[in-house]
Amino acid sequence: MIEIADLVKTFHHGSVNEVLALAGIDLKVKKGDFITVIGSNGAGKSTLLNCLAGSYGIDSGHIRIGEQDLSHWPEHRRAALISRVFQDPLLGTCAPLSIEQNLAMANRRGRIHGLGKGVRRADRELFRRQLKQLGLGLEDRLRDPVGLLSGGQRQALTLLMATLIRPQVLLLDEHTAALDPKTAQQVLALTVQLVAENHLTALMVTHNMRQALQLGNRLIMLHGGRIILDVGQAEKAEMRIEDLLQKFYSVRGEEFVSDRMMLV
Amino acid sequence: MTYYAFMGALEQGFAYGFLVLGVYLTFRVLDFPDLTVDGSLPLGAAVSAVAITAGIDPYVSLLLAMIAGFIAGAVTGILNTRFGILHLLASILTMIALYSINLRVMGRPNMTLLGKSTVLDPLINSGIGVFNAAPFLFGLLSILGLLALLWLLRTAFGLTMQATGANPQMITSQGVNTSRVIILTVGLSNSFAALSGALLCQSQGAADVNMGVGTIVAGLASVIVGETLFGCRSIGRALLAALLGSVVYRLAIALALSFKLGQFSITPSDLNLLTALLVVAALTLPRLRRKVWRR
Numbered sequence: 001m002i003e004i005a006d007l008v009k010t011f012h013h014g015s016v017n018e019v020l021a022l023a024g025i026d027l028k029v030k031k032g033d034f035i036t037v038i039g040s041n042g043a044g045k046s047t048l049l050n051c052l053a054g055s056y057g058i059d060s061g062h063i064r065i066g067e068q069d070l071s072h073w074p075e076h077r078r079a080a081l082i083s084r085v086f087q088d089p090l091l092g093t094c095a096p097l098s099i100e101q102n103l104a105m106a107n108r109r110g111r112i113h114g115l116g117k118g119v120r121r122a123d124r125e126l127f128r129r130q131l132k133q134l135g136l137g138l139e140d141r142l143r144d145p146v147g148l149l150s151g152g153q154r155q156a157l158t159l160l161m162a163t164l165i166r167p168q169v170l171l172l173d174e175h176t177a178a179l180d181p182k183t184a185q186q187v188l189a190l191t192v193q194l195v196a197e198n199h200l201t202a203l204m205v206t207h208n209m210r211q212a213l214q215l216g217n218r219l220i221m222l223h224g225g226r227i228i229l230d231v232g233q234a235e236k237a238e239m240r241i242e243d244l245l246q247k248f249y250s251v252r253g254e255e256f257v258s259d260r261m262m263l264v
Numbered sequence: 265m266t267y268y269a270f271m272g273a274l275e276q277g278f279a280y281g282f283l284v285l286g287v288y289l290t291f292r293v294l295d296f297p298d299l300t301v302d303g304s305l306p307l308g309a310a311v312s313a314v315a316i317t318a319g320i321d322p323y324v325s326l327l328l329a330m331i332a333g334f335i336a337g338a339v340t341g342i343l344n345t346r347f348g349i350l351h352l353l354a355s356i357l358t359m360i361a362l363y364s365i366n367l368r369v370m371g372r373p374n375m376t377l378l379g380k381s382t383v384l385d386p387l388i389n390s391g392i393g394v395f396n397a398a399p400f401l402f403g404l405l406s407i408l409g410l411l412a413l414l415w416l417l418r419t420a421f422g423l424t425m426q427a428t429g430a431n432p433q434m435i436t437s438q439g440v441n442t443s444r445v446i447i448l449t450v451g452l453s454n455s456f457a458a459l460s461g462a463l464l465c466q467s468q469g470a471a472d473v474n475m476g477v478g479t480i481v482a483g484l485a486s487v488i489v490g491e492t493l494f495g496c497r498s499i500g501r502a503l504l505a506a507l508l509g510s511v512v513y514r515l516a517i518a519l520a521l522s523f524k525l526g527q528f529s530i531t532p533s534d535l536n537l538l539t540a541l542l543v544v545a546a547l548t549l550p551r552l553r554r555k556v557w558r559r
């Protein structure tokens with residue numbers, strides 16, 4: 001239901017610094033797919049997600065979700081269909097506004113933000129119930145500014161906000177990379193839970209190869225702006241980290257050792 | 265300071281209160297340094313003066329002034345968001361353009377309203393006293409303006425205004441077109457500045473094409489004075505601080521003007537220097553206070 005066809009993206013077009021970040025990506029994502037995305041630094045993973053979300057315009061190719069061709073939609077319009085969690089925990093929430101105000105904005109994603117009351121009483125009940133499932137005690141702090149929360153709490157809140165209105169696709173770009181290991185585990189568990197509960201379609205970029213193999217039902221590997229590996233559930237279950245490393249090795253030669261790839 | 269000077273400062277403080285609320289909206293909420301107000305304040309005065317001279321009701325002339333101010337601000341917003349011109353430069357361009365436009369609106373550099381009716385007439389006729397009418401009416405109006413802004417900032421749209429200033433990436437991912445929010449908010453801010461201009465011209469009895477010079481610095485000084493003295497923990501508190509800051513700022517100026525030391529006295533031409541010093545003082549005061557506390 002999501003179709004990416006021959007997607008090309010260059011930066012600094014026509015200058016000496018020209019970078020071909022996406023060199024023709026073809027990808028068909030089925031409804032309910034949970035795809036993990038791996039690849040070395042500069043492979044084009046973030047660029048792919050940014051092009052999907054509309055943060056970057058594309059040079060050529062097509063992006064379709066269902067019947068709609070959103071190749072040239074502006075970012076804010078795509079937000080009705082696509083939600084995302086960034087690597088930077090500060091990026092997904094608005095620090096001076098309260099938890100309930102942030103949730104209220106997310107609860108209107110892709111709809112009209114009009115002159116009605118920002119946070120209504122009925123919303124608060126919903127927010128409390130939703131926050132409770134995070135198990136962070138945030139349900140008692142609805143009016144606290146988000147800026148008071150820790151990075152992990154903010155990322156958990158961002159995840160909740162991204163799924164409050166069910167997106168057609170959820171984009172996660174190394175969303176646990178900036179957290180300490182324990183918090184990262186919690187946020188990851190929450191991710192898996194939310195994706196499963198809401199039967200979401202998701203693309204998750206990660207540098208952790210064990211995660212990439214364990215989670216989701218499909219794995220793609222990017223290199224030089226191309227998809228160089230695309231394996232489904234069955235094949236993925238058979239794969240070991242060594243097999244992925246082998247694949248890296250074959251395209252990157254000796255370089256891979258210096259990569260920030262995590263081996264465990 | 266005499267009673268009349270005091271009431272005069274209150275009158276100015278409340279009249280400029282709208283401008284200061286508008287400056288708070290752009291500088292603090294939207295994080296958009298907007299200098300358009302130097303042009304939109306006299307624009308409001310010009311529109312109001314011309315309208316009243318043409319026989320239009322003074323209160324309706326306020327509305328017309330606000331519409332004109334809104335358009336001026338929206339132009340700045342459009343220059344910034346649609347044409348990609350840096351916000352500061354975009355606002356300077358509109359401000360410069362407004363100088364010519366204001367001259368066109370009035371047809372001359374200044375206009376007097378002598379003998380014309382103003383928004384103060386009903387009050388003066390009620391016998392409240394000529395010197396009390398303006399502070400009373402402008403105080404009332406500016407509190408209404410504050411409440412209206414407070415209401416707006418708490419609506420769903422108001423949340424997007426705040427978020428556009430604090431985290432544009434976040435609010436874009438919630439499906440909000442930040443360009444639209446910027447255009448509307450800068451427009452609103454300048455409609456407030458124009459309203460200040462209209463009130464001032466009616467209470468002073470004249471509109472002048474040069475009355476906007478330094479508006480932004482005075483507005484910013486008022487915002488900072490307010491924040492320093494009254495805090496800005498919640499949005500309601502911050503709005504109130506801005507309005508009170510405007511009053512305190514005008515009182516401080518009146519006080520300075522009544523200052524005499526032998527042959528030396530402060531003249532209106534010294535006010536720019538004083539305002540700059542005031543802003544510096546307000547900015548360094550919190551740091552000083554912290555130092556004293558530590559001891």
Ligand SMILES: Nc1ncnc2c1ncn2[C@@H]1O[C@H](COP(=O)(O)OP(=O)(O)OP(=O)(O)O)[C@@H](O)[C@H]1O
Pocket residue numbers: 011012019020021039040041042043044045046047048
């Ligand atoms: N905004 C930008 N301007 C210019 N070049 C960019 C920009 N964003 C990415 N690039 C370039 O595009 C290429 C792909 O970058 P991208 O960020 O997509 O890689 P990535 O796979 O996400 O890498 P990482 O694992 O380091 O996050 C890189 O060569 C990068 O330098």
Ligand SMILES: [Mg+2]
Pocket residue numbers: 045046047
């Ligand atoms: Mg990246």
